[in-house]
Amino acid sequence: MQGKGLLGELINSLCCLPGIGPKSAQRMAFHLLQRDRQGARRLSDILTKAVNEIGHCRQCRTLTEKELCDICANPAREQGLLCIVESPADVWVIEQATAFRGHYFVLHGRLSPLDGIGPDELGFDELEARMRSGQLQEIILATNSTVEGEATAHFIAELARKYTIPASRIAHGVPMGGELEYTDSGTLMHAFSGRREI
Amino acid sequence: MQGKGLLGELINSLCCLPGIGPKSAQRMAFHLLQRDRQGARRLSDILTKAVNEIGHCRQCRTLTEKELCDICANPAREQGLLCIVESPADVWVIEQATAFRGHYFVLHGRLSPLDGIGPDELGFDELEARMRSGQLQEIILATNSTVEGEATAHFIAELARKYTIPASRIAHGVPMGGELEYTDSGTLMHAFSGRREI
Numbered sequence: 001m002q003g004k005g006l007l008g009e010l011i012n013s014l015c016c017l018p019g020i021g022p023k024s025a026q027r028m029a030f031h032l033l034q035r036d037r038q039g040a041r042r043l044s045d046i047l048t049k050a051v052n053e054i055g056h057c058r059q060c061r062t063l064t065e066k067e068l069c070d071i072c073a074n075p076a077r078e079q080g081l082l083c084i085v086e087s088p089a090d091v092w093v094i095e096q097a098t099a100f101r102g103h104y105f106v107l108h109g110r111l112s113p114l115d116g117i118g119p120d121e122l123g124f125d126e127l128e129a130r131m132r133s134g135q136l137q138e139i140i141l142a143t144n145s146t147v148e149g150e151a152t153a154h155f156i157a158e159l160a161r162k163y164t165i166p167a168s169r170i171a172h173g174v175p176m177g178g179e180l181e182y183t184d185s186g187t188l189m190h191a192f193s194g195r196r197e198i
Numbered sequence: 199m200q201g202k203g204l205l206g207e208l209i210n211s212l213c214c215l216p217g218i219g220p221k222s223a224q225r226m227a228f229h230l231l232q233r234d235r236q237g238a239r240r241l242s243d244i245l246t247k248a249v250n251e252i253g254h255c256r257q258c259r260t261l262t263e264k265e266l267c268d269i270c271a272n273p274a275r276e277q278g279l280l281c282i283v284e285s286p287a288d289v290w291v292i293e294q295a296t297a298f299r300g301h302y303f304v305l306h307g308r309l310s311p312l313d314g315i316g317p318d319e320l321g322f323d324e325l326e327a328r329m330r331s332g333q334l335q336e337i338i339l340a341t342n343s344t345v346e347g348e349a350t351a352h353f354i355a356e357l358a359r360k361y362t363i364p365a366s367r368i369a370h371g372v373p374m375g376g377e378l379e380y381t382d383s384g385t386l387m388h389a390f391s392g393r394r395e396i
Contacts, residue, residue: 004268005262005263005264005268006244006247006248006251006252006263007248007252007261007262007263007290009244009248010244010245010248013237013240013241013244013245014241016230016234016237016238016240016241017226017229017230017241018225018226018229019222019225019226024217026287026290027216027217027287028215028216028217029248030261030285030286030287030290031215031216032214032215032245032248032249033248033249033252033261033286034261034285034286036214037249039211039214040214040245040248040249041245041246041249042211042214043211043212043214043215043242043245044241044242044243044245044246044249045242045246046204046207046208046211047208047211047230047238047239047241047242047245048239048242048243049204050204050205050207050208050227050230050231050238051230051231051235051238051239051242053204054204054205054231063205063228063231063232064203064205065203065204065205066203070202070203087228087232088228088231088232089224089225089228092205092224092228093224108232
């Protein structure tokens, strides 16, 4: 019976959501049809609207339905402070978790020569133009701590040095609330070499 | 930033899905916008269509976009065999798991006097009309094995007795692959009292 009828189509479509398999999709479909048709209608409307209207901010390249995102358009935020991240999701979590009041620049990826992703794909010319403008006082590198994320951070740090802009890297170490016993050796090594005076 | 803009609205709407909290909703929204806009568009279209078109089968009351569902409309299925379930999701799982070739009747709930759910809300008059028609040879009671599900099954069994239709209850016991050590006492008791000769 699976795959038959409109109900089957709905279940199949719900499987396109990340982390949702056939069982969860089934549960979602029945829940929406039996208990929350209004929520389903609202979700459908907003999904269409979001897919059609959300593009990239022309300054920081994050996801937004406007030409300039709320952060770039906010005059209260510090123009001189630029945080560089790999994806719009990173902007979202940093905004929720920290008191960072500067601007962002979204790379939409990381340097990965094997996959054909070089400086051109990541908007490095736009980034360099901003460095050249002389407005930047500090660059915070918040790319992921993967091999490629680290390489990308180093590449940008070199670029910043060329324009004599101080660049910093977010701290890596044992997570808050984490126990040494359950921390992997790479993180622990990093935590030791990056120790700070207290 | 949460809740702001179209992206925030999308994340909030995704939270209406069962089992999806703010973190998963975030992940879904970014996945759809960055990597699968086509899937998002298709999901949105089918969701609208499903919510608008899917109603209940006039014979078995399951969810379908037609007047008569595929099962009721299928002449190859046994008219005399009727399986009674609580919800359309139960029809779906039984169809996937078993070789049952009869018809269904969906109660859309179970007897629950405290919640004001009596025989009228569960379509017992339609069910009785089918029993009266003389076409039914066997009724299989597949309501859930909760107190209310059991009470509902007994109530329908009484009704069937009135029309001298044999009624059976699906078996309850230790799940296949389950270990005795980890089986709850209620299930184990049921498994002992319901033992069968081998």
